[in-house]
Amino acid sequence: GIQVEQSPPDLILQEGANSTLRCNFSDSVNNLQWFHQNPWGQLINLFYIPSGTKQNGRLSATTVATERYSLLYISSSQTTDSGVYFCAVDSGYAGNTPLVFGKGTRLSVIA
Amino acid sequence: GAVVSQHPSRVICKSGTSVKIECRSLDFQATTMFWYRQFPKKSLMLMATSNEGSKATYEQGVEKDKFLINHASLTLSTLTVTSAHPEDSSFYICSARDPRGRAEAFFGQGTRLTVV
Numbered sequence: 567g568i569q570v571e572q573s574p575p576d577l578i579l580q581e582g583a584n585s586t587l588r589c590n591f592s593d594s595v596n597n598l599q600w601f602h603q604n605p606w607g608q609l610i611n612l613f614y615i616p617s618g619t620k621q622n623g624r625l626s627a628t629t630v631a632t633e634r635y636s637l638l639y640i641s642s643s644q645t646t647d648s649g650v651y652f653c654a655v656d657s658g659y660a661g662n663t664p665l666v667f668g669k670g671t672r673l674s675v676i677a
Numbered sequence: 678g679a680v681v682s683q684h685p686s687r688v689i690c691k692s693g694t695s696v697k698i699e700c701r702s703l704d705f706q707a708t709t710m711f712w713y714r715q716f717p718k719k720s721l722m723l724m725a726t727s728n729e730g731s732k733a734t735y736e737q738g739v740e741k742d743k744f745l746i747n748h749a750s751l752t753l754s755t756l757t758v759t760s761a762h763p764e765d766s767s768f769y770i771c772s773a774r775d776p777r778g779r780a781e782a783f784f785g786q787g788t789r790l791t792v793v
Contacts, residue, residue, distance in 0.1 A: 609784040662709040
């Protein structure tokens, strides 16, 4: 099955710093999503981005499908950005296939 | 975005008892839902795919007699952990993909199960 690798596994930032998280995947995908898991375990949808670039406030994401990677940019980080960021993909079309998750990047933003 | 609701968010049970976790899609119909398990500081691992009106599909290594899944309607799937043991303690989270458009996946709030 499809493999998803995320880097770095851990990241510590000073508040206000910028960061880039990377997601590599082993096969072509029809769905790629980025999530933020908060300290209570809730997965928050950040981006649905199988290709192209999107921005939402301080966050933006780019997926280069032909090269099988996606990047998540966090600018002007805040302590509330702390948590685990997951990239998840699948190659199905119909919505009846599950997402495959990477191992995540654990981000700690220090005041 | 679409809403998936999971209940309870936290449960403590005694060894040997059974626990039922509910997953509901509140604003769309889901013929398929997914159940994941997450150990501390680990990623989400797919346990099973829940199919409305038919049997669930379990991933390799997941005991179907221990983790009973019932998808009785287009908006509700349940996971029952039977004869729970301390090693079943974990974070369980369900997901459904909104069929209206691009089939984006949404997740419930998760259930933290502690077996004592």
